[in-house]
Amino acid sequence: MHLLYSALLALAVVLTAPWWLARMLTQGKYRAGLGERLGRVPARLGSARGCIWVHAVSVGEVLAVSGLLAGLRARFPDRRVVVSTTTATGQKLARERFGENNVFYYPADFGFAIRPYLRALQPDLVVLAESEFWPNFMRLARRGGARIAVVNARVSDRSLPRYLRLRALWRHVLVDLDLFLAQSDEDARRLVAIGAPGARVSVAGNLKFDVQPPVLLPAVEMLRRILEPATAVVVCGSTAEGEEPMVLRAFSAVLEKHPRTVLLLAPRRPERFDAVAELITASGLKFWRRSQLAGNESLSGGVVLLDTIGELAALYSLAVVAFVGGSLVPRGGHNILESAQYGVATLVGPHTENFRDIIGIFERAGAVRRVSPEGFAGELLQLLDDTGARQELGRRAAEVVRQQRGATERTLDELEKLLAAPDRLRRPEHVTT
Numbered sequence: 001m002h003l004l005y006s007a008l009l010a011l012a013v014v015l016t017a018p019w020w021l022a023r024m025l026t027q028g029k030y031r032a033g034l035g036e037r038l039g040r041v042p043a044r045l046g047s048a049r050g051c052i053w054v055h056a057v058s059v060g061e062v063l064a065v066s067g068l069l070a071g072l073r074a075r076f077p078d079r080r081v082v083v084s085t086t087t088a089t090g091q092k093l094a095r096e097r098f099g100e101n102n103v104f105y106y107p108a109d110f111g112f113a114i115r116p117y118l119r120a121l122q123p124d125l126v127v128l129a130e131s132e133f134w135p136n137f138m139r140l141a142r143r144g145g146a147r148i149a150v151v152n153a154r155v156s157d158r159s160l161p162r163y164l165r166l167r168a169l170w171r172h173v174l175v176d177l178d179l180f181l182a183q184s185d186e187d188a189r190r191l192v193a194i195g196a197p198g199a200r201v202s203v204a205g206n207l208k209f210d211v212q213p214p215v216l217l218p219a220v221e222m223l224r225r226i227l228e229p230a231t232a233v234v235v236c237g238s239t240a241e242g243e244e245p246m247v248l249r250a251f252s253a254v255l256e257k258h259p260r261t262v263l264l265l266a267p268r269r270p271e272r273f274d275a276v277a278e279l280i281t282a283s284g285l286k287f288w289r290r291s292q293l294a295g296n297e298s299l300s301g302g303v304v305l306l307d308t309i310g311e312l313a314a315l316y317s318l319a320v321v322a323f324v325g326g327s328l329v330p331r332g333g334h335n336i337l338e339s340a341q342y343g344v345a346t347l348v349g350p351h352t353e354n355f356r357d358i359i360g361i362f363e364r365a366g367a368v369r370r371v372s373p374e375g376f377a378g379e380l381l382q383l384l385d386d387t388g389a390r391q392e393l394g395r396r397a398a399e400v401v402r403q404q405r406g407a408t409e410r411t412l413d414e415l416e417k418l419l420a421a422p423d424r425l426r427r428p429e430h431v432t433t
Helices: 002-027 059-075 086-100 109-121 135-143 160-165 169-176 184-195 218-226 244-257 270-283 312-320 355-366 374-385 387-404 407-420
Strands: 053-054 081-085 103-104 123-130 146-155 179-182 200-201 233-239 263-268 285-291 302-303 322-326 346-350
Touching: 002 135, 053 059, 053 355, 059 081, 059 123, 059 146, 059 407, 081 086, 086 103, 109 244, 135 169, 135 218, 146 407, 160 169, 160 179, 160 184, 160 302, 169 184, 169 355, 179 184, 179 407, 218 312, 218 374, 233 312, 233 355, 244 263, 244 270, 244 374, 263 312, 270 285, 270 302, 270 355, 322 374, 322 387, 346 387, 355 387
Parallel strands: 053 081, 053 123, 081 103, 123 146, 146 179, 179 200, 233 263, 233 322, 263 302, 285 302, 322 346
Antiparallel strands: none
């Protein structure tokens, strides 16, 4: 089974190589950390034998496991904790949070790339965030003696059908994992349905609820200082292609009634900053690029384009209303916890399947509002007009965040038990085809 998987993976790489090379040459994507991805262990890692290896794909996962990392270091002071990421943005954030000498790029799922890391690190525990099921890595890590756990585990609506079609394969793959800590009961049921051994699956909750508000950034203080008095701020974060025209039309309607309002617009992908700037210019709205603000401007009645990295989460603290993007168009939505933790009244569109459980918790508590593309402007105006409704929506959101916390401690307890368990208690069950 693993030989067939490896052969198909190699074939896929060969067939798609021109596309990858074109992206590297034209956009610089995937070039960062290429040597590390192909098995070159960076010297900065030094000695880490017997370590705990945590894998977090990108920024969202790095944020989610930040509290877990701190807890692992506190509970296991004699063990080094190292972190791998897949994306360059995740790598940058992880190095800032956990130290450059503890962070590296996750190897490609080929034996030649994985084995050098397993020889160098010899991890006792591998912790995978969410649903990073790479067959060769898990098999080789298990053979090397590591215990393997997936935390904050989820199976999205989009990926579930694909997993079910290949359930026979996944039964052989997932048996290499010792522990599955699911975000919700539904995720636990889906994990078992795709082949995870039921006895190893439990629910620990969603680590993202435990993410603490970011440290107050200079950008927050600067914007607060240069906003004109009585100016309301609307933050539209993580917007996707196709959403900005809707957002700008809605904001134009807002300005007719609330002419001092400032829109802070944050596209999800940095490569779209210039294109969105052109859209704003074409709309005729007054606007500023965040990267060009000097701190002596006077902001009112226009758009601030957030063309910087790593500031959005903290800037939600300035908002009276927030819209979280990727949801007016069918992209699956993004995390609303960054705005909710500040008690900000939050809007989302109809497409939120990537955060099904989180959105469901907020909706049941009346702590988030869904809007359609056609109704976006009306909902935005209603919240700006009705201070009481806006504040109540934000209060409920903050209360949901408070009530849902605790997944980090539950996860740490289970990982501690796993590390302490005799090997005979974690030996995989026999799997038949």
